Amino acid sequence: MPEPRNIRLLYLVVCAAPPARHIAELVEMAQRDGWDVYIIATETAQTWLPTERLAAATGHPVSHRQRNPDAPSVLPRADAVAVVPATFNTINKWATGINDSLALGILNESLGTGLPIVASPYVKPTLASHPAFNTHLRLLADNGVWLTPTQALRPAQDDEPFRWEVIIDALHGLLTPRSPRGR
Secondary structure, eight states, X not given: OOOOSOOEEEEEEEOSSGGGGGHHHHHHHHHHTTEEEEEEEOHHHHHHSOHHHHHHHHSSOOBOSOOOTTSOOOOOOOSEEEEEEEOHHHHHHHHTTOOXXXXXXXXXXXXXXXXXXXXXXXXXXXXXXXXHHHHHHHHHHHTTEEEOOGGGGSOOOTTSOOOTHHHHHHXXXXXXXXXXXXX
């Protein structure tokens, strides 16, 4: 019997920023790297995404709403989490423990259980200079979140490609024993 193609499960939390429109590129790269990808979108990001195309590509629906307490969870346990693009709003809410959406619930629980997490912040320079933002990035990094290089803090122009390979490289680093965590 052939081995399954995807052996590791990745929660890909997608926030509403321009790179979200091209998240299928990261999904394809992650799948080639052996990940079974489950997309969890913020409520706004979900409206930007080609959800049917992404569901067909991953074999899983794009999740964006919290489930009813009586409904069973459709998300199996992940091996890692990637937050891409990680917006100003999501970083700040996550760092303070706000749990008002499915995406934040996944992030808060994952942080609480020590699950490997990579976050790729993508914010306007004016928001990146907000004092709460840097404080919250440090708090997340100090608690095990691997942040992509600072260059990701400067939004690319719409015609400039997002560096998806940085996320794949970070996931490799997270899953390597003795790898440094956080930046």
